[in-house]
Amino acid sequence: MAKYLLLKHYRGAPAAVNDVPMDQWTPEEISAHVQYMNDFAARLEKSGEFVDSKALAPEGTFVQYGGEGRPPVTDGPFAETKDLIAGWMIIDVDSYERAVELAGELSAAPGAGGKPIHEWLELRPFYSAPTATECTWK
């Protein structure tokens, strides 16, 4: 009963084994990939472990407070140095081991040649609610 974020990167993660850009896949391979992701989410909903899932557009902008009375600053041209998030899935599972198992399955989504991508997914635990017992200094 702990929530984890599975982060999928466009950039910033170590390279996948089957590291072919998606625009060089066949349309069928893309369909198979999308189908795999949808089936995965549907399966997690059935097992009662699904919380949320969203994909993000590849282009992001860094924004910064520009000072009193000035517009915010955006960084525009340095996009190539950034870690880019492709999307996320949030799961609610009974153990860390189960979260790792599911991240492994998601990383096996088919890519070019119908072979698993073996991409690196980042697994991050959510902070949970403080427990009432357990700790003397509460």
Next chain:
Amino acid sequence: MNEALLRSLTPNVLGILVRRGADFAAAEDAVQDALIEAVRVWPADPPRDAKGWLVTVAWRKFLDATRADTARRRREDLVDEEQAPGPAPSADDTLQLYFLCAHPSLTPSSAVALTLRAVGGLTTRQIAQAYLVPEATMAQRISRAKRTVSDVRFDQPGDVATVLRVLYLVFNEGYSGDVDLAAEAIRLTRQLAAVIDHPEVAGLLALMLLHHARRAARTAPDGSLVPLAEQDRGRWDTTLIAEGVEILQAALARDRLGEFQAQAAVAALHADAPTAEETDWVQIVEWYDELAGLTDNPVVRLNRAVAVGEADGPRAGLAALAALDDSLPRHTAVAAYLHERDGDLTTAARLYAEAAQKAPNLAERNHLTRQAARLNTRRPR
């Protein structure tokens, strides 16, 4: 409409249906239908016997659903033959339901969800809100759980320990949405304690009451954590504390010590102290020794080190801590605290900051970061 009454009757009614031969999942659906009917009908036409009314309506709903399902005709015949209502031994029914919902074949989260739904009478939406997951996910979790236990024979004796573990999980979950899970866990444990005579059930109930009694004082209005020593003891609920202590003493008198009783004893000693300084740490260390004999849970040994630090001084606490695996959750936080008490502020500040990185929740992280900052701002940079 008395929602509390409805919810307290739920496990009873469900238990009676299942004992009469209804399949668990179908019975659960029928009881939910009956509850909806009650919410609709009772305000204008309150029944004299609420439980009898619910049993009658739920049973009718169950028969309707069964009859409508031609594939189940065989079982319908079976059920019609078996039907011999009469007064039911309701205590046993309720107890069996607790065992079923906490059955070892279920994962912890499924057992919790099923318990809240079938025993607690909460709606799927309420449970989903409390656990911050979509309603569809929670509905699937519950229906999977129901399928898992549908083959479990209802008359098998269950294991009280598994039931207590589930209730303990519910209690520790905090609260969100429109259901206070700690209060719900207390309600269910009270109900369990009323139908089963077991010192550990009493122990868990006492533990919950003693912790719940301090809840208002445990966090500041901004949500930040207030450590035990700094809590405003005037805000502790003395009625709950008195009840918890009384229940605990009766349980301890039976001389069948278990983990929950020992934990409750520690909580009672904290609750009993008029000021933090007057806490009986020597006795607390003794209870942690008892606990360590009952369980190999490393959290117990860590908490014991804290108590040793208070009873025999920070050096003794650090010595006790040195014997433990430093990868334990909160090990660093305890080390930071003991080093501060020992006067080594530099080490304490570094360890507080390190402990903050490993904190399991936001309130603790912020608390530990504040401790580090407090010590850092005292020293020249």
